[in-house]
Amino acid sequence: MDPVTTGAEPGGIRYPWPEPPAEGAATEIAPGVLWMRLPLPMALDHVNIYALRDSDGWTIVDTGIRSRRGIALWERLLAGPLAGLPVRRVILTHHHPDHIGMAGWLMERCGAELLTTRTAWLMARMLILDEEARPTPHALAHWQRAGMDPEIYAARKDARPYNFADVCAPLPVGYTRLHEGDTLTAAGRDWDVRIGGGHAPEHLTLWSRDCNLVIAGDQILPSISPNIGVYATEPEADPLADWLEACDRLAQHAREDHLVLGGHKLPFTGLPLRMRQLIENHHGALRRLEAHLQSPHTAAECFGPLFKRRIDAGTYGLALVEAVAHLNHLHKLGRITRRLRDDGAWLWQARER
Ligand SMILES: [Zn+2]
Ligand SMILES: [Zn+2]
Numbered sequence: 001m002d003p004v005t006t007g008a009e010p011g012g013i014r015y016p017w018p019e020p021p022a023e024g025a026a027t028e029i030a031p032g033v034l035w036m037r038l039p040l041p042m043a044l045d046h047v048n049i050y051a052l053r054d055s056d057g058w059t060i061v062d063t064g065i066r067s068r069r070g071i072a073l074w075e076r077l078l079a080g081p082l083a084g085l086p087v088r089r090v091i092l093t094h095h096h097p098d099h100i101g102m103a104g105w106l107m108e109r110c111g112a113e114l115l116t117t118r119t120a121w122l123m124a125r126m127l128i129l130d131e132e133a134r135p136t137p138h139a140l141a142h143w144q145r146a147g148m149d150p151e152i153y154a155a156r157k158d159a160r161p162y163n164f165a166d167v168c169a170p171l172p173v174g175y176t177r178l179h180e181g182d183t184l185t186a187a188g189r190d191w192d193v194r195i196g197g198g199h200a201p202e203h204l205t206l207w208s209r210d211c212n213l214v215i216a217g218d219q220i221l222p223s224i225s226p227n228i229g230v231y232a233t234e235p236e237a238d239p240l241a242d243w244l245e246a247c248d249r250l251a252q253h254a255r256e257d258h259l260v261l262g263g264h265k266l267p268f269t270g271l272p273l274r275m276r277q278l279i280e281n282h283h284g285a286l287r288r289l290e291a292h293l294q295s296p297h298t299a300a301e302c303f304g305p306l307f308k309r310r311i312d313a314g315t316y317g318l319a320l321v322e323a324v325a326h327l328n329h330l331h332k333l334g335r336i337t338r339r340l341r342d343d344g345a346w347l348w349q350a351r352e353r
Contacts, residue, residue, distance in 0.1 A: 198243020
Protein backbone atom coordinates (compact mmCIF):
# COMPACT_ATOMS: atom_id res chain seq x y z
CA MET A 1 0.00 0.00 0.00
CA ASP A 2 2.80 2.33 0.81
CA PRO A 3 6.14 3.27 -0.55
CA VAL A 4 9.02 0.94 0.01
CA THR A 5 11.99 1.93 -2.12
CA THR A 6 14.13 4.96 -1.49
CA GLY A 7 14.93 7.50 -4.17
CA ALA A 8 17.92 9.75 -4.64
CA GLU A 9 17.50 13.35 -3.64
CA PRO A 10 19.99 15.70 -5.25
CA GLY A 11 19.86 19.49 -5.15
CA GLY A 12 17.05 20.18 -7.59
CA ILE A 13 14.37 19.20 -5.12
CA ARG A 14 13.50 21.69 -2.38
CA TYR A 15 11.24 21.58 0.62
CA PRO A 16 9.87 25.05 1.47
CA TRP A 17 8.49 23.76 4.81
CA PRO A 18 11.15 21.71 6.61
CA GLU A 19 8.73 20.71 9.37
CA PRO A 20 5.28 19.14 9.07
CA PRO A 21 2.30 20.64 10.90
CA ALA A 22 1.89 19.57 14.54
CA GLU A 23 -0.82 17.08 15.46
CA GLY A 24 -4.24 18.71 15.31
CA ALA A 25 -2.82 21.83 13.61
CA ALA A 26 -2.61 22.97 10.00
CA THR A 27 -0.03 24.75 7.85
CA GLU A 28 -1.42 27.25 5.33
CA ILE A 29 0.39 26.38 2.10
CA ALA A 30 -1.36 29.08 0.08
CA PRO A 31 -4.51 31.16 0.60
CA GLY A 32 -7.34 28.71 1.25
CA VAL A 33 -5.12 25.60 1.12
CA LEU A 34 -4.30 23.84 4.41
CA TRP A 35 -1.89 20.95 5.00
CA MET A 36 -2.53 18.58 7.90
CA ARG A 37 -1.08 15.26 9.04
CA LEU A 38 -2.48 12.11 10.56
CA PRO A 39 -0.46 9.28 12.12
CA LEU A 40 -0.15 5.74 10.69
CA PRO A 41 0.87 2.71 12.77
CA MET A 42 3.50 1.44 10.31
CA ALA A 43 7.01 2.11 9.00
CA LEU A 44 5.68 5.05 6.99
CA ASP A 45 4.18 6.71 10.05
CA HIS A 46 2.03 9.51 8.63
CA VAL A 47 -0.25 10.56 5.80
CA ASN A 48 -0.83 14.11 4.55
CA ILE A 49 -4.31 15.49 4.07
CA TYR A 50 -5.28 18.80 2.53
CA ALA A 51 -8.26 21.09 3.05
CA LEU A 52 -9.41 23.54 0.38
CA ARG A 53 -11.56 26.47 1.59
CA ASP A 54 -14.48 28.03 -0.24
CA SER A 55 -17.12 30.38 1.11
CA ASP A 56 -19.62 27.53 1.50
CA GLY A 57 -17.31 24.95 3.07
CA TRP A 58 -14.24 22.74 2.93
CA THR A 59 -13.12 20.19 0.38
CA ILE A 60 -10.91 17.56 2.06
CA VAL A 61 -8.39 15.58 0.03
CA ASP A 62 -7.67 12.14 1.58
CA THR A 63 -8.57 11.17 5.11
CA GLY A 64 -6.17 8.83 7.02
CA ILE A 65 -7.01 5.45 8.51
CA ARG A 66 -9.84 4.87 10.95
CA SER A 67 -8.68 4.39 14.50
CA ARG A 68 -9.71 5.79 17.86
CA ARG A 69 -6.77 8.19 17.62
CA GLY A 70 -7.71 9.13 14.05
CA ILE A 71 -11.26 9.98 15.10
CA ALA A 72 -10.02 12.08 18.02
CA LEU A 73 -7.62 13.94 15.73
CA TRP A 74 -10.33 14.59 13.15
CA GLU A 75 -12.54 16.01 15.90
CA ARG A 76 -9.65 18.30 16.88
CA LEU A 77 -9.18 19.42 13.28
CA LEU A 78 -12.92 20.05 12.84
CA ALA A 79 -12.98 22.12 16.03
CA GLY A 80 -9.63 23.78 15.26
CA PRO A 81 -8.27 24.75 11.85
CA LEU A 82 -11.47 23.70 10.04
CA ALA A 83 -13.92 25.35 12.47
CA GLY A 84 -16.53 27.76 11.14
CA LEU A 85 -17.25 26.07 7.82
CA PRO A 86 -18.80 22.68 7.05
CA VAL A 87 -16.89 19.89 5.33
CA ARG A 88 -18.81 19.76 2.10
CA ARG A 89 -16.77 17.37 -0.04
CA VAL A 90 -14.23 14.58 0.39
CA ILE A 91 -11.94 13.77 -2.54
CA LEU A 92 -10.00 10.50 -2.50
CA THR A 93 -6.84 10.31 -4.60
CA HIS A 94 -6.78 6.49 -4.58
CA HIS A 95 -8.16 3.47 -2.76
CA HIS A 96 -5.42 2.70 -0.22
CA PRO A 97 -6.52 2.55 3.45
CA ASP A 98 -4.29 5.42 4.61
CA HIS A 99 -6.22 7.66 2.22
CA ILE A 100 -9.79 6.31 2.38
CA GLY A 101 -10.08 5.09 5.99
CA MET A 102 -12.02 8.05 7.39
CA ALA A 103 -13.98 8.97 4.25
CA GLY A 104 -17.16 7.16 5.33
CA TRP A 105 -16.84 8.67 8.81
CA LEU A 106 -16.52 12.21 7.40
CA MET A 107 -19.49 11.62 5.09
CA GLU A 108 -21.59 10.56 8.05
CA ARG A 109 -20.25 13.07 10.58
CA CYS A 110 -20.38 16.11 8.27
CA GLY A 111 -22.86 15.17 5.54
CA ALA A 112 -20.03 15.47 3.01
CA GLU A 113 -20.27 14.09 -0.50
CA LEU A 114 -17.56 11.89 -2.01
CA LEU A 115 -15.65 12.46 -5.25
CA THR A 116 -13.07 10.12 -6.74
CA THR A 117 -12.33 8.02 -9.80
CA ARG A 118 -14.59 5.08 -10.55
CA THR A 119 -11.87 2.46 -10.07
CA ALA A 120 -10.77 4.00 -6.77
CA TRP A 121 -14.35 3.97 -5.55
CA LEU A 122 -15.02 0.39 -6.67
CA MET A 123 -11.76 -0.90 -5.19
CA ALA A 124 -12.35 0.95 -1.91
CA ARG A 125 -15.89 -0.27 -1.57
CA MET A 126 -15.02 -3.86 -2.57
CA LEU A 127 -12.03 -4.16 -0.27
CA ILE A 128 -13.82 -2.66 2.74
CA LEU A 129 -16.65 -5.19 2.26
CA ASP A 130 -14.28 -8.10 1.59
CA GLU A 131 -13.48 -9.10 5.17
CA GLU A 132 -11.48 -12.32 5.65
CA ALA A 133 -10.79 -14.06 8.96
CA ARG A 134 -7.99 -16.12 7.34
CA PRO A 135 -6.06 -15.70 4.09
CA THR A 136 -7.96 -17.06 1.08
CA PRO A 137 -6.49 -19.99 -0.90
CA HIS A 138 -5.77 -17.42 -3.64
CA ALA A 139 -3.75 -15.25 -1.29
CA LEU A 140 -1.81 -18.31 -0.06
CA ALA A 141 -1.10 -19.38 -3.64
CA HIS A 142 0.06 -15.85 -4.50
CA TRP A 143 2.53 -15.87 -1.58
CA GLN A 144 3.78 -19.34 -2.53
CA ARG A 145 4.27 -18.33 -6.15
CA ALA A 146 6.34 -15.38 -4.90
CA GLY A 147 8.50 -17.71 -2.80
CA MET A 148 7.57 -16.06 0.50
CA ASP A 149 9.99 -16.84 3.33
CA PRO A 150 8.73 -20.10 4.93
CA GLU A 151 8.73 -18.65 8.46
CA ILE A 152 6.73 -15.60 7.42
CA TYR A 153 4.38 -17.80 5.39
CA ALA A 154 3.81 -20.12 8.36
CA ALA A 155 3.05 -17.16 10.62
CA ARG A 156 0.65 -15.54 8.14
CA LYS A 157 -1.11 -18.70 6.98
CA ASP A 158 -3.37 -19.00 10.03
CA ALA A 159 -3.44 -15.37 11.11
CA ARG A 160 -6.05 -12.73 10.35
CA PRO A 161 -4.79 -10.97 7.22
CA TYR A 162 -4.66 -7.23 6.65
CA ASN A 163 -8.31 -6.27 6.24
CA PHE A 164 -9.41 -2.87 4.96
CA ALA A 165 -12.43 -3.20 7.27
CA ASP A 166 -10.11 -3.10 10.30
CA VAL A 167 -8.74 0.33 9.42
CA CYS A 168 -11.50 1.89 7.30
CA ALA A 169 -14.97 3.15 8.15
CA PRO A 170 -17.76 1.59 6.07
CA LEU A 171 -18.11 3.44 2.78
CA PRO A 172 -21.72 4.27 1.95
CA VAL A 173 -23.06 3.92 -1.59
CA GLY A 174 -23.07 7.09 -3.67
CA TYR A 175 -20.21 9.13 -5.07
CA THR A 176 -19.37 11.48 -7.95
CA ARG A 177 -16.98 10.20 -10.55
CA LEU A 178 -14.00 12.31 -11.59
CA HIS A 179 -12.53 11.65 -15.05
CA GLU A 180 -9.32 12.53 -16.84
CA GLY A 181 -9.78 16.03 -18.28
CA ASP A 182 -12.43 17.16 -15.77
CA THR A 183 -12.07 20.56 -14.16
CA LEU A 184 -12.87 20.88 -10.47
CA THR A 185 -13.30 24.16 -8.61
CA ALA A 186 -12.00 24.36 -5.03
CA ALA A 187 -10.23 26.97 -2.91
CA GLY A 188 -11.22 29.55 -5.52
CA ARG A 189 -9.12 27.81 -8.13
CA ASP A 190 -9.79 25.60 -11.12
CA TRP A 191 -7.98 22.26 -11.01
CA ASP A 192 -7.35 19.92 -13.92
CA VAL A 193 -8.04 16.29 -13.06
CA ARG A 194 -5.25 14.06 -14.36
CA ILE A 195 -5.32 10.33 -13.83
CA GLY A 196 -2.23 8.33 -12.96
CA GLY A 197 -1.74 4.63 -12.38
CA GLY A 198 0.68 1.92 -11.33
CA HIS A 199 0.71 2.62 -7.58
CA ALA A 200 -3.08 2.34 -7.63
CA PRO A 201 -5.37 2.02 -10.64
CA GLU A 202 -6.99 5.29 -11.77
CA HIS A 203 -5.10 7.39 -9.24
CA LEU A 204 -6.37 10.98 -9.15
CA THR A 205 -4.12 14.06 -9.25
CA LEU A 206 -5.20 17.74 -9.26
CA TRP A 207 -3.26 20.45 -11.10
CA SER A 208 -4.22 24.07 -10.39
CA ARG A 209 -4.79 26.30 -13.40
CA ASP A 210 -4.56 29.43 -11.26
CA CYS A 211 -1.44 28.85 -9.18
CA ASN A 212 1.54 26.50 -8.91
CA LEU A 213 -0.07 23.78 -6.76
CA VAL A 214 -0.29 20.10 -7.68
CA ILE A 215 -2.11 17.73 -5.32
CA ALA A 216 -0.54 14.40 -6.13
CA GLY A 217 -1.61 11.76 -3.59
CA ASP A 218 0.87 8.87 -3.78
CA GLN A 219 1.33 9.20 -7.55
CA ILE A 220 4.19 11.65 -7.08
CA LEU A 221 6.16 11.58 -3.81
CA PRO A 222 9.50 13.11 -2.86
CA SER A 223 12.34 11.02 -1.36
CA ILE A 224 10.47 7.69 -1.46
CA SER A 225 9.36 5.86 -4.57
CA PRO A 226 5.66 4.89 -4.43
CA ASN A 227 5.13 1.15 -4.00
CA ILE A 228 4.23 -0.70 -7.19
CA GLY A 229 2.68 -4.01 -6.17
CA VAL A 230 1.02 -7.12 -7.57
CA TYR A 231 -1.67 -8.62 -5.36
CA ALA A 232 -3.74 -11.82 -5.31
CA THR A 233 -6.65 -9.84 -6.82
CA GLU A 234 -4.73 -9.71 -10.14
CA PRO A 235 -1.62 -11.93 -9.96
CA GLU A 236 -0.64 -11.49 -13.62
CA ALA A 237 -0.96 -7.69 -13.53
CA ASP A 238 1.79 -5.44 -14.89
CA PRO A 239 1.35 -2.26 -12.80
CA LEU A 240 4.89 -1.14 -13.61
CA ALA A 241 3.86 -0.62 -17.24
CA ASP A 242 0.95 1.52 -15.98
CA TRP A 243 3.36 3.41 -13.72
CA LEU A 244 5.88 4.20 -16.45
CA GLU A 245 3.11 5.24 -18.85
CA ALA A 246 1.52 7.54 -16.25
CA CYS A 247 4.87 9.10 -15.27
CA ASP A 248 5.73 9.84 -18.91
CA ARG A 249 2.33 11.44 -19.43
CA LEU A 250 2.29 13.50 -16.22
CA ALA A 251 5.91 14.58 -16.67
CA GLN A 252 4.83 16.55 -19.75
CA HIS A 253 2.90 18.90 -17.44
CA ALA A 254 5.66 19.30 -14.83
CA ARG A 255 7.10 22.78 -14.25
CA GLU A 256 10.01 23.98 -12.12
CA ASP A 257 7.76 26.31 -10.14
CA HIS A 258 5.20 23.63 -9.27
CA LEU A 259 4.71 23.07 -5.56
CA VAL A 260 3.74 19.43 -5.14
CA LEU A 261 1.51 18.35 -2.25
CA GLY A 262 1.90 14.59 -1.93
CA GLY A 263 0.26 12.00 0.26
CA HIS A 264 3.41 11.49 2.34
CA LYS A 265 6.58 13.41 3.26
CA LEU A 266 6.98 17.16 2.66
CA PRO A 267 5.67 19.55 -0.03
CA PHE A 268 8.39 20.06 -2.64
CA THR A 269 9.48 21.86 -5.79
CA GLY A 270 11.62 20.41 -8.58
CA LEU A 271 8.90 18.34 -10.20
CA PRO A 272 10.56 17.86 -13.64
CA LEU A 273 13.61 16.28 -11.94
CA ARG A 274 11.44 14.23 -9.58
CA MET A 275 9.46 12.80 -12.51
CA ARG A 276 12.69 11.72 -14.20
CA GLN A 277 13.85 10.09 -10.96
CA LEU A 278 10.55 8.25 -10.46
CA ILE A 279 10.95 6.73 -13.93
CA GLU A 280 14.69 6.07 -13.77
CA ASN A 281 14.49 4.40 -10.33
CA HIS A 282 12.54 1.58 -11.95
CA HIS A 283 14.65 1.31 -15.10
CA GLY A 284 17.68 0.99 -12.85
CA ALA A 285 15.93 -1.65 -10.75
CA LEU A 286 14.94 -3.59 -13.87
CA ARG A 287 18.54 -3.59 -15.15
CA ARG A 288 19.88 -4.88 -11.80
CA LEU A 289 17.12 -7.47 -11.64
CA GLU A 290 17.81 -8.80 -15.12
CA ALA A 291 21.50 -9.16 -14.28
CA HIS A 292 20.60 -10.98 -11.03
CA LEU A 293 18.43 -13.40 -13.03
CA GLN A 294 21.32 -14.79 -15.01
CA SER A 295 20.73 -17.57 -12.48
CA PRO A 296 17.15 -18.53 -11.51
CA HIS A 297 15.55 -16.94 -8.44
CA THR A 298 12.17 -16.54 -6.78
CA ALA A 299 10.65 -13.09 -6.26
CA ALA A 300 11.62 -13.22 -2.57
CA GLU A 301 15.25 -13.76 -3.62
CA CYS A 302 15.29 -10.52 -5.62
CA PHE A 303 15.19 -7.99 -2.76
CA GLY A 304 18.95 -7.32 -2.82
CA PRO A 305 19.25 -6.05 -6.39
CA LEU A 306 15.85 -4.34 -6.29
CA PHE A 307 15.98 -2.39 -3.05
CA LYS A 308 19.70 -2.20 -2.23
CA ARG A 309 18.85 -2.24 1.46
CA ARG A 310 17.76 -4.62 4.19
CA ILE A 311 14.10 -5.60 4.15
CA ASP A 312 12.75 -6.14 7.66
CA ALA A 313 9.50 -7.79 8.79
CA GLY A 314 7.66 -4.45 8.64
CA THR A 315 8.32 -3.95 4.93
CA TYR A 316 8.53 -7.60 3.81
CA GLY A 317 4.99 -7.74 2.38
CA LEU A 318 5.43 -4.53 0.39
CA ALA A 319 8.84 -5.63 -0.87
CA LEU A 320 7.42 -8.95 -2.02
CA VAL A 321 4.55 -7.47 -4.05
CA GLU A 322 6.96 -4.93 -5.55
CA ALA A 323 9.40 -7.68 -6.54
CA VAL A 324 6.58 -9.54 -8.30
CA ALA A 325 5.62 -6.32 -10.12
CA HIS A 326 9.12 -5.95 -11.55
CA LEU A 327 9.28 -9.64 -12.50
CA ASN A 328 5.86 -9.57 -14.18
CA HIS A 329 6.99 -6.52 -16.16
CA LEU A 330 10.18 -8.17 -17.42
CA HIS A 331 8.15 -11.29 -18.19
CA LYS A 332 5.59 -9.32 -20.23
CA LEU A 333 8.47 -7.74 -22.13
CA GLY A 334 9.78 -11.23 -22.94
CA ARG A 335 13.09 -10.59 -21.17
CA ILE A 336 12.72 -13.35 -18.56
CA THR A 337 11.05 -16.76 -18.37
CA ARG A 338 9.56 -18.61 -15.42
CA ARG A 339 8.93 -22.17 -14.32
CA LEU A 340 7.24 -23.59 -11.25
CA ARG A 341 9.45 -25.10 -8.58
CA ASP A 342 8.20 -28.17 -6.67
CA ASP A 343 7.09 -26.00 -3.72
CA GLY A 344 4.86 -23.84 -5.97
CA ALA A 345 7.23 -20.87 -6.31
CA TRP A 346 7.96 -19.28 -9.68
CA LEU A 347 11.63 -19.43 -10.58
CA TRP A 348 12.45 -16.54 -12.88
CA GLN A 349 15.43 -16.47 -15.22
CA ALA A 350 16.77 -14.07 -17.85
CA ARG A 351 16.56 -15.22 -21.45
CA GLU A 352 19.87 -15.96 -23.08
CA ARG A 353 20.98 -13.13 -25.29
ZN1 LIG B 1 -0.33 6.44 0.96
ZN1 LIG C 1 -1.07 4.56 -1.77
